[in-house]
Amino acid sequence: MPPRVVSLADEADTQARYENHPIADVNGQVVRISVMTEPYHWHHHPNSDETFLVIEGELVIEFEDGMQVLKPRQLLTVPKGVRHRTRPAGARSVNLTIEARDAESVS
Numbered sequence: 391m392p393p394r395v396v397s398l399a400d401e402a403d404t405q406a407r408y409e410n411h412p413i414a415d416v417n418g419q420v421v422r423i424s425v426m427t428e429p430y431h432w433h434h435h436p437n438s439d440e441t442f443l444v445i446e447g448e449l450v451i452e453f454e455d456g457m458q459v460l461k462p463r464q465l466l467t468v469p470k471g472v473r474h475r476t477r478p479a480g481a482r483s484v485n486l487t488i489e490a491r492d493a494e495s496v497s
Contacts, residue, residue, distance in 0.1 A: 402484045429477035438493035441467040443486040448479035
């Protein structure tokens with residue numbers, strides 16, 4: 391069976407306020423697409439880094455001591471254990487997140 395082609399446009403086609411689902415599994419890492427129109431809560435991952443790659447809109451990643459704003463085609467990795475929360479800078483953001491398949495999320 392040939393590998394499956396993933397259409398990011400199709401995967402991001404949702405009216406949900408927050409949608410986050412896996413689209414690929416690579417060497418123990420899961421790639422998720424996240425579509426958000428509202429903030430996600432404060433959390434951290436004690437056993438995995440988390441990488442964000444913005445596809446559409448802008449993504450704000452808040453930390454306890456500051457924040458970063460990512461524009462389309464920008465990438466940032468949050469080290470494991472670092473408390474953060476995400477939100478769209480405008481009406482909507484679409485981004486890929488990459489983390490260990492067994493990543494824990496602690497609020």
